Amino acid sequence: xxxxxxxxxxxxxxxxxxxxxxxxxxxxxxxxxxxxxxxxxxxxxxxxxxxxxxxxxxxxxxxxxxxxxxxxxxxxxxxxxxxxxxxxxxxxxxxxxxxxxxxxxxxxxxxxxxxxxxxxxxxxxxxxxxxxxxxxxxxxxxxxxxxxxxxxxxxxxxxxxxxxxxxxxxxxxxxxxxxxxxxxxxxxxxxxxxxxxxxxxxxxxxxxxxxxxxxxxxxxxxxxxxxxxxxxxxxxxxxxxxxxxxxxxxxxxxxxxxxxxxxxxxxxxxxxxxxxxxxxxxxxxxxxxxxxxxxxxxxxxxxxxxxxxxxxxxxxxxxxxxxxxxxxxxxxxxxxxxxxxxxxxxxxxxxxxxxxxxxxxxxxxxxxxxxxxxxxxxxxxxxxxxxxxxxxxxxxxxxxxxxxxxxxxxxxxxxxxxxxxxxxxxxxxxxxxxxxxxxxxxxxxxxxxxxxxxxxxxxxxxxxxxxxxxxxxxxxxxxxxxxxxxxxxxxxxxxxxxxxxxxxxx
Numbered sequence: 001x002x003x004x005x006x007x008x009x010x011x012x013x014x015x016x017x018x019x020x021x022x023x024x025x026x027x028x029x030x031x032x033x034x035x036x037x038x039x040x041x042x043x044x045x046x047x048x049x050x051x052x053x054x055x056x057x058x059x060x061x062x063x064x065x066x067x068x069x070x071x072x073x074x075x076x077x078x079x080x081x082x083x084x085x086x087x088x089x090x091x092x093x094x095x096x097x098x099x100x101x102x103x104x105x106x107x108x109x110x111x112x113x114x115x116x117x118x119x120x121x122x123x124x125x126x127x128x129x130x131x132x133x134x135x136x137x138x139x140x141x142x143x144x145x146x147x148x149x150x151x152x153x154x155x156x157x158x159x160x161x162x163x164x165x166x167x168x169x170x171x172x173x174x175x176x177x178x179x180x181x182x183x184x185x186x187x188x189x190x191x192x193x194x195x196x197x198x199x200x201x202x203x204x205x206x207x208x209x210x211x212x213x214x215x216x217x218x219x220x221x222x223x224x225x226x227x228x229x230x231x232x233x234x235x236x237x238x239x240x241x242x243x244x245x246x247x248x249x250x251x252x253x254x255x256x257x258x259x260x261x262x263x264x265x266x267x268x269x270x271x272x273x274x275x276x277x278x279x280x281x282x283x284x285x286x287x288x289x290x291x292x293x294x295x296x297x298x299x300x301x302x303x304x305x306x307x308x309x310x311x312x313x314x315x316x317x318x319x320x321x322x323x324x325x326x327x328x329x330x331x332x333x334x335x336x337x338x339x340x341x342x343x344x345x346x347x348x349x350x351x352x353x354x355x356x357x358x359x360x361x362x363x364x365x366x367x368x369x370x371x372x373x374x375x376x377x378x379x380x381x382x383x384x385x386x387x388x389x390x391x392x393x394x395x396x397x398x399x400x401x402x403x404x405x406x407x408x409x410x411x412x413x414x415x416x417x418x419x420x421x422x423x424x425x426x427x428x429x430x431x432x433x434x435x436x437x438x439x440x441x442x443x444x445x446x447x448x449x450x451x452x453x454x455x456x457x458x459x460x461x462x463x464x465x466x467x468x469x470x471x472x473x474x475x476x477x478x479x480x481x482x483x484x485x486x487x488x489x490x491x492x493x494x495x496x497x498x499x500x501x502x503x504x505x506x
Contacts, residue, residue: 023161027168032281034172039274041183042192043342049263050189053128055270057138058196059277060254062145069111069146072239073100074153079238079373080231081157092226097154104150108143115139126258127266134193141197144204151207167206175199237378244385247392248414253407256395265404272351272408275336276359279329283321283363308432313491314367315434319442320486320506322363327450328473329356331457332466339463350405358412361419368422371430380429384421387414435488442486449476481506 046054077100084092115122119135128134155163178195182188246252250273258266329336333356334349372380391414398406426432453460453473460469487495487506496502 020159020161023165027165045187048267052263052266056254060251072235075238076235077153078157085158101150108146112139112143127262137193144200148203163210170206171203174202241378241381244388247388260399268348271345272348275352276355279325311371311432318363322360323446324477326356326359327446331450331453335466339466354408361415371426380425384418387418438486441484445480448480449473
């Protein structure tokens, strides 16, 4: 596709992986910092009700429900472009990109038109009847978001995390400048939505310029023709799965809470979700997700019988940091809201704690899903989404009686049910199993460290106390993990073989 990509494809796999992992980690870390600053600005500019609508639109709809309008493109791009990349078939990569981009543009324009004209009815349905114009401007911003996602997925699939890092850094800088202008000059909800839309326009332009610098060159090897029937079948099944993912995601939580409990409850739920989202952003597996997914398919796509070791190791590598963050955040949830974000939202501490405890279940979706996608059994992932239907039914029945605190329990238990359905089929189809006792040891180490922090909570009631709790918990968790090891010797040896020095002792 380009000189950049040709160079990248010729780079040794280990060096390429380390380089992309470094840029992915750096990009996600910087993104988390930008996200925190933006959240603080928005909490100061918007009322609790307005922050609820902002969360519903820009988190519930744009980030989560947008999968409904992507027509299976994310999984199609991340499943097949890495294969073309390994074959040096840049023309095939470009053909897939153009086809997906055209389809995405048509769907985005059509959906935006529907939202634009039905905005009065939609705003009444979500319990924000006076915000019709907000919905209309948001629908235009959503078009830009969907198109930028196509570029993002393509660059990720060809291991160009440096390009993604550069574009994301530019986008976050522009976004922060625009929202900073709103903070100092306008302090108006409509101005916030317009600023977000302009920032997304800038992001789309940055990606388009980066892609224009690439050139389609002849394939360096005889690559097989694109199997469009196979790809369309996979994309169709993936689309059904993504609809299920949207049902299970926080998007339906927002709609249920907003429609039944109103703006203030949605605002509390929105901040709790953002705190947990920030916690996920700093997790290594979340940061490395764009690298792990194409790497897994390029490594095991044609070598399925050897995928069990990678699956078992990926499960543990996912749980090790995630369980630690989950237990710490559950214990310190109230202090985090009061001293790090905004004391007005202190009543949301139970939401944060429960969401945190289910973070490991959310994180396990990736390795479980990768195994099924590797065997092209997306149908299993679709069947597992029955948990999402049960979640909506439970939400409708229980929210009016028990309030918003019951919603994360419903969503979390639905996620656990889905994971168990998929894992049963991973064992049945792929003959792969996780190391249950190793995973339990990881949990025990985190719970032990969390118990110490809980006893110290009376002395941690300040911003410095919250920061100190992070360091105390981390040291205790690592010490307990050195004594009660969750990783086997084979797994430790494999990890250390990829590191400059054998530092992994857990």
